[in-house]
Amino acid sequence: MLSLMIVPLGLAVFIGLHRVSYSTFKNPVFIGLSNYSEVLKDPSFWDAVLWNLLIILVVVPAHIILAFIAALLLDQVTGRIRGFYLAAMLLPMIVVPVIGTIVFRQLFDPSGLISWFFRVVLDERIIFNETSMKLLILIHSTWISTPFALAIFFAGLQMVPRDLIDSASIDGANRIQQVRHIVIPQLRSLFLLNAILAVMDLLRLFDNVFVLTRMNPIFHSDTMQTHLYRIAVTVKRLGKANAGAVLTVIIIMLVLIPFLIYMYREQMEER
């Protein structure tokens, strides 16, 4: 039965090993490792990697804090209105990311709500340049990754044992102390889970950047994936893009190793 799982994984590994040295797919020419060295020497590749890591550094804490606050507040509400709040907050998770991004971007178009707000209240026009576009990507990534974390936290909050909190409040702990000393330690594994999932998703961030920048190079805001896409589709260097893909896999694995080791320990304990 295990082989049924190994086969698809093995297939992926097999493909992963085979994509190395084809410069054109009709008659592949073996050129060794020069694709790899070319990617590694390319400064724009490293720019993309650094920008991607920066996104992770900003978005992961931001969206976890937002989601945790929202989940705590949502836990205070009961009845039908809770369902309404939850459904409205989960919208960005359910709607297709590409559409979510288009919809988000529309607010900033000249006829959109937010640019209107900027004009009327601040008397400024929104101009897309490198800085504002990068800011927009950060805001949007936070926006789109908050709901899932919120749902997980909310589900987790229902499982925090009641008597712990009750005894703490009898001992005179105020709300902030209760959250700080009981809820957060209880949900520690969920914080980690959210962080892992968000890091994984942000490492292969593509849709949002593709839609927001419309692949316009003036914004200099390529992530790893859009950079590879540019090489593969715009410049039509399939071999180089493949080499880059292998390198990004290695980078991603390097980033993920601490998380994976932690998961491994946890699974072993559970066993």
Next chain:
Amino acid sequence: MQPVKNLYGRIFIHLTLWIFVLYNSVPFFWTFLQSLKTKRQANSRTPLFWFEPTFENYSELWLKKVPENFTVIICILIFILIALFIFSLIGEKLSLSSLLIRLTIFGTIAMILFSIPIFVKTAEFYDYFVNTMIVGFGTVIVSIGIASLSGYALSRYLGIAGVILIILALAFRSLPRMAFGLPYFWMGQISGLYDSNFLVIIALAAVNQPFAIYMLRSFFKEIPREIEEAAMVDGASRFEAFIKVIIPIMWPGIITTSLFTLVLVYHEFLLVRILTLKNWTLAVAMQQYLGGISDSGSLPLKSAAAVSAALPLLIIILFYQKNLIKGITAGSVKG
């Protein structure tokens, strides 16, 4: 935590929650409004909140030309849907097998989907919609078929290899789409399958496999071993026990996992974009509305496309809402 009793505290909580709700849903609401406007209204510099809605954009999006007997067709469609709904209600009372009911409903809906283009001249957007449905359900069937077997195996086999495999599955989840897309693109070009739904289904099934396995495993873990052992004592082979005993118990879990897979497939952009030339799914079809830097001309059309592409999934999710919440709880909290 016990609820806050103090009045100001409650007002504060509700206000903050409303801010979150607005933060999360205003863009969608705004787009919905935009899709009902004419071009001139949509491009006005001060946003309009009160106007006469028009459905022109939707009909322009879905139909090549509006047929004369449009209302009749709509009425027939609504009638069929109501009939299906009543059938599903009565079917439970008549104690027909639930599989039969589901099969009839899915069969009828599929027939409607394929027969509409015969009566009405539909635009390309409709083809994308049908494509999305084919790819979505195809992928769900393929990946759940494989994942339920391997998830079951992993939940029963607790050796160190099992742990390593599940970690690998999680790691594979994070692999970049480019690393999958380009080899599949290459394979497609070699085998001539490029731009076919089949290749897209295979690729998407491979990509979404790890997640489905991980999730199904956590469902399988909740089933006590004794059940299938009892079946095996009674003379069933392991596989028979799996098919006849485990799967029926697991049905809710399988539905939930299928739902998540469907959502992920529906969301997939890059992979389908690489693997297709014209046979797009809805998510990819959206890109043609991106346009250049300044494309104010087609704003309402773009909004209409966004709304119509998002709606089918929202409706499916609404039907299975409980499974979704359960899935999030089971997949994450219990790990």
